[in-house]
Amino acid sequence: MEKAVLQLEALSCPSCMQKIEAAVKSVNGVDKNSIKVLFNSSKVKIDFDAAVTSIEDIQQAIENVGYPVLKTKVKAS
Template structure:
């Protein structure tokens, strides 16, 4: 299991939070219980396993229309 901390471009509306939670939460390998989207910090924290990569998670966020500034991944 790995732990990601993803810094996004500034989130502008609370509904963005729900869209990102749904988009990332539906990926295979993502630990839905660990998924937290922090609106005020424009940050996503999530744990995931080997069936999904950080690139897949970033792409899911970008496909929803949100910019990813940087990601940090470490072993959970």
Template sequence: MKRAILQLGALTCPSCMQKIENAVKQQAGVDKVKVLFNASKVKADFDADQTSAESLADVVEKLGYDVEKIKVK
């Protein structure tokens, strides 16, 4: 398992958090997702054989949010 940390542009409402969490959770290989509202970050544990941090960032961007930085641990 790897962990992707996506730094987003400012989140404006708590419902944004749920929208992002639900969309990322539905991706193949994603185990856990946590959206940190105040820090504007998404943390996702994923199987690198099934998806990538870049693919998860694409999902978030398709929802209309800016991904400013991607970090993988």
């Protein structure tokens, strides 16, 4: 498993968090229990299996629901 932190544009409402969480959950290979959407810092923290999905796929899922990803950071756990 790899750990990733994605920096998003400022989140403006709590329902944004639910949309982002649902988008990330829809990506195969993401550990559904690891998803944390941090409203105040506009970050998403997740664990994912790099053999199943890529950080680009996760980033695309978030951008597809309308939230630009500014930066991603991945480190092997």
